Amino acid sequence: MNVHEPEHRYHTLVVTVENKSGVLARVASLFARRAFNIESLAVAPTDDEDMSRITVVVDLESAPLDQIVKQLDKLVNVVEIRELAPGHSVERELMLVTVTAEPDRRDEIVEHLDRAGGKVLSLGTDRMMLSLVGPPRRVDDFEDLLREYGIIELQRTGRVALPSLDDALD
């Protein structure tokens, strides 16, 4: 457990938990019970089949980081918590979005999409489905950009993160 001094409002915790039923509920219940706010949360299996990884972005305005980490660590099914300070981690998020795209505006949208590094997944008569993987900030910006075209449906995964290579070598 490595707790950095918080300098930003949102911090990312990578929580390794036992892969047992109900563990996500325990984590969520703890956040609710202690009035900690979650900004985003993603859960997936890891390379170890007995473990899952929860990537949770916490809002430090609701509670000090130290308190969130210590309370999480008390959960019996929580095996390890790594705190990824901004600037010391690689964070990615996937967005799927269906946007209004009349034929005369499609080129424009695709141009924005190319610049952001996204992909066209499918085309309809008056709409397009796009995907974008990127740092959360870039995904935010692209989402804002699409708003003026008319977002029909949008789904984001919440972020996942790993320590950046320099830090991991420490």
Next chain:
Amino acid sequence: MATEEMDGGRALIRALEQEGVDVMFGLPGGAILPVYDPIIDSSIRHVLVRHEQGAGHMAEGYAHATGRPGVAMVTSGPAATNIVTPLCDAYLDSVPMVVVTGQVPYAAIGTDAFQECDTTGITQSITKHNFLVTEAQDIPRTIKEAFHIATTGRPGPVLVDIPKDIVDPVNPRSAMTWTDDVEMDLPGYHPQTAVDLDLIAAAADLMRAAERPVLYVGGGILKARAADALRALAELTGIGVVTTLMARGAFPDSHELCLGMPGMHGNYTAVTAMQESDLLITLGARFDDRVTGKLDGFAPEAKIIHVDIDPAELGKVRRPDVAIQGDVRVAIEALVDELSGNGTGDADRSAWRSRISGWQERYPLAYEPWVPGDPLKPQFVIERLRDATPDDTIVASGVGQHQMWASQYWTFDHPYTWINSGGLGTMGFSIPAAIGAKVAFPDREVWAIDGDGCFQMTAQELVTATVENIPIKVALLNNSYLGMVRQWQEMFYDERYSEVFLSPDVPDFKMWAESMGCVGIRVDDPDEVDVAIAKANEIDDRPVVIDFRVAASEKVFPMVPSGATNSELMVPGFQEGQPR
């Protein structure tokens, strides 16, 4: 390696026996039925309660008195929800307890089956951990893990939910192989008891330099069996000790360094010494809001040493100057070593000591004396009871005015003689908790000090006490009111009494006690008090209830009003106007 084919129900009982369980409190029902059959052949005593809440509080009382985990077993659905209150109570007061609940068959979970509820979901945030066991083969390991978690680190309640099919011998899913050596599998559970000696040295430095230090000790001292170590530390350093509501008895009240109980209804010296202190040596306590009063104004000049087994307590409420994670007994012993080896310093504390003795002289715990024509004073009853019972009497209290008076006016000179519901404040706690303590120590006197509001919540367990031959005694301080609420309405709601008056005549507590097989005694006048207590003390073959009819207008003082700082402590009228 010895192995044996058996069913999950027998394995559950055998696993409990192997944990050293000698008594459990419970009530059978549909889903847990198969586990009740092997109980007939078990060495474990089962105490049959009348309501599942009683089973939980009895297990807590047993655990408070012995330090060993209390065990309760009940069925699914309504029984599980009935034991939710004791679980939460044990969680907030860090009481080691294992509760086994029945559950509908595994395949029926999620179908809203008869007496089904999501027990592990409901109890997730009020247990240290809980388990839903899905395979009979996992039962012994889970029981072992449950006891390990309940009793190590910061103790707490653990619930084990057991679907019926894995314990029912007629169901093939209950078949399992018993082996004597099961291993726990808890990769995320590593409580740390050792302490960092550099931090001990830093704490010792603060202690040497402090001119107005106070030892602020909480229930963790009792959980860690650290009362002797604490006494050694206090006597080595000459530093005064305040014992919180959860720590009464952790340091002898009769000791010259004992300053008494701090907090909302603490005595003047304890509250003020903390408030004026320049160093609070906080041992196994958690800066509860009932102790700190308004946090912004709490002990404004004090540096903080904070020792706790639970790292999340360090800095949760008040930022410590030295934070020491670990077992509080290990920490205190290390502090004693360090301070004996390198000296206790030469800070001049004479002025501080004389301020303390000044407060003790001017503001002792006191109440308006009784004058003829007055109704009986509840504080007087407690003083007489205290003086008429052995030193090692165990006192279990409910919640409210009577709890505060008991804590204030009893003299606790031994650890584990005071059992109460501090964190959750559970009315009705005392009778079942006293029963649990008496089961553990049948040869000791166990008194429940109760109020009439509390009594009416759990009195039915006196039937359990009679039938199971657990002769506790109950001092009922009956003022016909929800007294603490009445006190707040008198003081802070312009004497507008809303829904606090119970009834002076209904129920008739003496008759009620007698109907439950107890001896019932009613006392109205001060001169009857000693006679009634003496009579109760002579009875050893059944429970006794003394209905003391006490003054409804009596209030608990001192008092820190809600939202005020501890400097605004209110003293009883006749002490007002003295220099503070």
